[in-house]
Amino acid sequence: MKRLNLILIFIVLLMVILLARVYFLSIKSNTYYEELSKQNYIKRVYKAPSRGLIEDRNGVALAINNLGFSITVEPHLRSYKNKNKLLKIVKIISKHFPEYEEEELLKKYKKLDSPYKHDYVDLIDYIAYDDFFSKFTLFNSIEGIKVEPSVKRYYPFHNVASHVIGYVGKASKKDIENNELSRYSGIIGKNGLEKYYNDKLQGTLGYKDIKVNALNKEIEVLEEKKPNENNNLKITIDVRLQKFIQENFKERSGAIIVMDVHNGEILAAASFPEFDNNIFVGGISQKEWDDMRNSFDHPFTNKLVNGLYPPGSIYKMGISLALLKNGLSPNFSVYCSGELQIGNRKFRCWKQTGHGTTDFIKAIRESCDDFFYKASLKVGINKISKTMGELGFGHKTGVDQINEFIGVNPNKEWKRKRYNQPWYIGETVISSIGQGYTLVTPMQIARYTAFLATGKLPYPHFYKGQYKEPKKLDFNPKFLKIIREGMYDVANERFGTAARHLKSKVTLAAKTGTAQVITIPQSEKKRMKESELEYYHRSHAWLNTYGPFRNPQYTVVALVEHGGHGGSTSGPIVAKIYDKLYELGYIKK
Known part of the structure; x- marks a missing residue:
């Protein structure tokens, strides 16, 4: 009897297992095999x-x-x-x-x-x-x-x-x-x-x-x-203005930016020389590639954000703010004799006979180097570097372009990390006029110039969806008033370094800059004229501006590589750009 019961139990268990397997194959696995079947006859x-x-x-x-x-x-x-x-x-x-x-x-x-x-x-x-x-x-x-x-x-x-x-x-x-x-x-x-x-x-x-x-x-x-x-x-560009700038920048290399000082919208921006983008879509020949790659004018470099240049004298407004913010009186002045002796080296002003007694406004108007030499030694590179960092130097602007460079805003710690060397006071003197280790991009200069005009640091952009509220910085409005007065004089007063060349329908504020590419030897008693130098040894010509002066709306920054003096080289181009802005209705009279 027991044996019969065991046989019956075994048969029942076997039937349960078989039924369970049939259930799994016919129902549970159906979804899986249905998906496999679909892949055999449905193509996505x-x-x-x-x-x-x-x-x-x-x-x-x-x-x-x-x-x-x-x-x-x-x-x-x-x-x-x-x-x-x-x-x-x-x-x-x-x-x-x-x-x-x-x-x-x-x-x-x-x-x-x-x-x-x-x-x-x-x-x-x-x-x-x-x-x-x-x-x-x-x-x-x-x-x-x-x-x-x-x-x-x-x-x-x-x-x-x-x-x-x-x-x-x-x-x-x-x-x-x-x-x-x-x-x-x-x-x-x-x-x-x-x-x-x-x-x-x-x-x-x-x-x-x-x-x-x-x-x-x-x-x-x-x-x-x-x-x-x-x-x-x-995007924010106006192609009419962009084409106008291209036509007036023929056979030059460098960069130009036209930006709204309030919201950072870029109306025009160009890196020269330019190239036809269509050659990359259809395929570029080896000869075209080699010619462009080996050009000393670097057409492949987007100089707006990837070109690094010494700023020269256009840095002096920022240096002035650093000096004022770190304790120098607005009435501070020096006597410029044409040079400053430190040890065995003479640091010369661009004007060999000197500027005489010079204050902040005159130093900006006439671009007196000796003023900044002597004033910078009273404040020191670390404090100057900190303020210049607040103005955006040594940082990305955030503009919507790829691989933006940050430049160099030097100080003692930076040099120790980079070269494992101490900082010398002569390097403070050189940095105060935008030379030495200091390197900037044209986009950083456009942003900084917009701050000088408005007191706020905007974020440059080409797409409206990229807009960010401008950054408010903590600077005494009285200090900014001094800077603006100096920049007004540059463009409008008799001894202003751009006054003869910046003739526009719009009243402007400006600063010229001549950024040296090579060091002038101490044995050179009299500085050679830019026109006497070989082309690639000539200084870069900067001009940063904003206008109209009373109600700032736009900044125009121009850099002409190896262009010599900023006023004579860039002034006429920039003046035409402001006239075009007026003609197109961007600037109201």
């Missing part, structure tokens, strides 16, 4: 959106997408059986578009095709609409070829604002690893705003779920989600 095809346009503040297109066509070819045509079909396709393409050689097309096909590839091979990415349209019917009827719409990035103003706008290029393997969408678009922002705002400009992917048969032929579309193309970028 991703669709990249058209890249967003870049427009100026008035809606003028600065970067667009030209319409054309791409040619893709059926995979697996390399076999002996299909070889003639592939050769026929390649011959037809080469016949109608001779720039594509048969051998190169075959080589490209063999490189991209594989036994595991089921999608068509991308043989030609883009042929312009006008070139292809008359042949569309022919190519669309050839078996093994697919003709699809394609776009190519185009910059209609060519080299205008090229560094700011930037360009796109083919996405590399590394790009694709970091940005999945670029796998489907094939391009990615490589420089300027194209790179900084790449995520916005590229939009978001769409897709189609397509039912296919065993031969990978499409049967029907099951689901479709369109790409998100709300991806245009309207």
Whole structure:
């Protein structure tokens, strides 16, 4: 009896196990195997959106997408059986578009095709609409070829604002690893705003779920989600002003920035020499690349944020604020004899005969070096450096451009870390006139000049979505009044260093700067004229301005590399820019 019961129990357990397995296979596993089955017959095809346009503040297109066509070819045509079909396709393409050689097309096909590839091979990415349209019917009827719409990035103003706008290029393997969408678009922002705002400009992917048969032929579309193309970028630049500046800066190298002093909007900004961004989209020749890369004028460098220069005398307003904030009286003055002797070295003023008795206003108006030599020794480099740091030097401005440099705002600790050497008082003297170790970017100078005009430090930007409230700094308004009076005199009074060259419809405040590129030997009794120096040994010519003086609205900063004196070189250009601002209605009378 017991044995019979054991047999019955075993049979029941076996039945339970079998039923449980049947339940699992028929019901629980259904979802899993259904998903596997779907993968066998449902294909998801991703669709990249058209890249967003870049427009100026008035809606003028600065970067667009030209319409054309791409040619893709059926995979697996390399076999002996299909070889003639592939050769026929390649011959037809080469016949109608001779720039594509048969051998190169075959080589490209063999490189991209594989036994595991089921999608068509991308043989030609883009042929312009006008070139292809008359042949569309022919190519669309050839078996093994697919003709699809394609776009190519185009910059209609060519080299205008090229560094700011930037360009796109083919996405590399590394790009694709970091940005999945670029796998489907094939391009990615490589420089300027194209790179900084790449995520916005590229939009978001769409897709189609397509039912296919065993031969990978499409049967029907099951689901479709369109790409998100709300991806245009309207920036603060006015291309009319940008073109005007380019026309007036011909055959020079350097940088110019026009910025709203209150909100940091940049109306125009250019790094010279410029280049045509379109050459990077279509592919640049080795000769073009070598010529640009080896140029002493560095056309590839975005000098607005990546050019580092000694500021020279345009630094003197900031130094004046540092001196006043750290204890010097507004009535402080020195007697300038033309030089200051420290040990065995003479630190000379630019005016050999000296400026006589000089206070803050006169020192700014006539750019007296000796005043700053002597005053800086009373305050010291560390306190000066701290104040200059508050004015933005040695820090990024936050402008929406890639890889912004911070420059050098030197002090004792900086030199110890950099060179493991002590700081000498002669270095304080040189730093007080914007020379020595001090290095700045033109964008830092534009921001600092806006502060001198308003008492607030704005954040420069090209896209309104990047706006941040200006930073309020703790400076005595009386000190700023002294600085502004000195800058007014520079542009308007008889001995002002820019007065003869800065003739505009707008009343301006300004400061000139002549930043030395080479050291003048102590044996040089009389300084050579800039015109007597070799071109690349000439000083950089700075001019920073704001206007109108009574109601500041804009700052214009100009740097002409190896331009000599800031007033004579940059003054006429800057005056024309303010007149253009007036003409365009940005400055009200």
